[in-house]
Amino acid sequence: MQKFVNFFSEKLKLKWIVISVTFAIYFLFSFLMVTPGVGVESLRFINSIKDQISNVMPKGIYEIDGSDPSYEVVLDTVVKKAYSADAVSTLNSYENEEYAKTRKDYEKFSNDWYENRWGDYKTSHKDIDLYDLGMDLVEFDKAVSTEFLSFGYVNPGIFWMFHSNGLNEIFSTEIRDDLLRNQTVIDQELYNSKINSSSVGIDGTDIYDSLGTLVVNNKVWYLNKQIENIKYGLNIFGHSIFKNKSLNSSNMPKDKVTTDEIYTPHFTETLDNLRAGVIFFFVLLIVVIPGYVFFVTSTILINKKKGAKK
CATH class of the missing domain: 1.10.287 (Helix Hairpins)
Known part of the structure; x- marks a missing residue:
């Protein structure tokens, strides 16, 4: 027993x-x-963008001179519109039926962000490092995604799951289709040809038409646009706006970004x-x-x- x-x-x-x-x-x-969710893929993509920012505009290299006579003008045009161009270029003007309204919302959000971030700098004429500007644009992109697209795009899956309307978004066909489009990469020249924007100059970058967010193509276009703006800043009104006057277009750390240098996210797979x-x-x-x-x-x-x- x-x-x-x-x-x-x-x-x-x-x-x-x-x-x-x-x-x-x-x-x-x-x-x-x-736990990971789409946000992890976004993080990998964002980190690759940060790497390119570090290459294009390394910290301490391109510092906008706060004592330059054109300082305020440049901030209120070129720098300010860097934010609106970043946001508006992600909108598909060819297919978005509410493009005008959405564009207006994006521009307001962009302008408010710019004022909150750089308003004090403009008032006190503090030098601005383009590296810091670039990193702030990354944070701005994340804020735009959260504000206008989905919280889950830039946050861990477990947070998205318990976020307001999170489960509906996770199982939404529309969200999956949007992510599929975002992760798609096409020929960069073709993408560039679909973006109609103003020429580089003192008035900053205005977007007239855009194919919208295919995230890799969009960021390659945008980074190369900023490289053009840097070149313009080297000879604005016949002088350089940067503190280091020895900088010129021939000794730039990097003068072009290509699609193979940006991480291609696998959004749908992680979703x-x-x-x-x-x-x-x-x-x-x-x-x-x-x-x-x-x-x-x-x-x-x-x-x-x-x-x-x-």
Whole structure:
């Protein structure tokens, strides 16, 4: 009889171990699937943009001279419109039925961001490092995505899942189609030909028409546009606006960015993984955890009853 009791006890312990390990693996698997999301791919893409900013306008190289007579004019045109051009160029003017309204919203958001970030600099005529400007434009892009597109585009999947309307967005066909378009890369010259913008000059960059966000193509176009603006700044009104007067177009750290230098994100693949992870996660909450709790509780109660009989 004692052998049977010992055997049963060992068998119960083994069952405890197997079920607990299975539960832990399922929990970890579900958590790992929902945590990254589209935001992780965006982060990789953003990091590649930061790398190019560091190459195009390294910190300490291109500093706009706060004492330059054209300082305020340049800030209120070239720098200010760098934000609006960045945002508006991501809109598809050829297909967006509400392009005019959306453009107006983007421009207002851009102008407000510019004033909040650089207003004090303009007032006090502080030098501005183009590296800092470039990094702020990255933060601006993330803010635009959150404000006008989706919180989930630049945040971890688990945060998106519990964000307002997050689950609807995760399983939205429209969101997936948008991400598919965003990750698509076409010939850069073809993309450039579809963007109608003003020439580089003191009035800054205005966007008239754009194919919108194919994120790699769009950022390559935008970075190359900023390189043109830097060249213009080297000889604005017959002089350089930068503190280092020895800079010229022949000694620029980088004079062109190409698509193969930017990380191509796999948005739809990570979205599909997130969708599967969300399903696993809710199965965990609704089925697995209650089942595990039931097993633990019933086992404890059975053992208590057996102990009482003894």
